[in-house]
Amino acid sequence: MAPFGLMTAGASWLAKSFSVFSCTSTLARCSSVLSATYNTPVKYLSSQASGPPKKPENGYLRFVLQQRPDITRHFPGIKPSEIIRKIAGQWRMLTPEQKKVFHSFIS
DSSP, X not given: OOOHXXXXXXXXXXXXXXXXXXXXXXXXXXXXXSOHHHHSOOOOOOSXXXXXXXXXXXXXXXXXXXXXXXXXXXXXXXXXXXXXXXXHHHHHHSOHHHHHHHHTOOO
């Protein structure tokens, strides 16, 4: 066990260090001791900043993304729901061999 004098010295050092971090005396003293990293909370711990990886696009979505500019060019004043309705109708008319092209894309 540590001697009593060493324990009291450690306790007084600990008390002084807490008074430095308490920000009760002045804000300037506290801001000079603490860096900005201590003031901003960590949102999540992850190796990626953008979050978990996204799932690859399916064939239908690739078809929609390819056809949307053509449909909006041909019908400039059409609503977005009508655009999707027209593209879905085109998708239904495709044969399985034509759909296979969109399913086999590698992102």
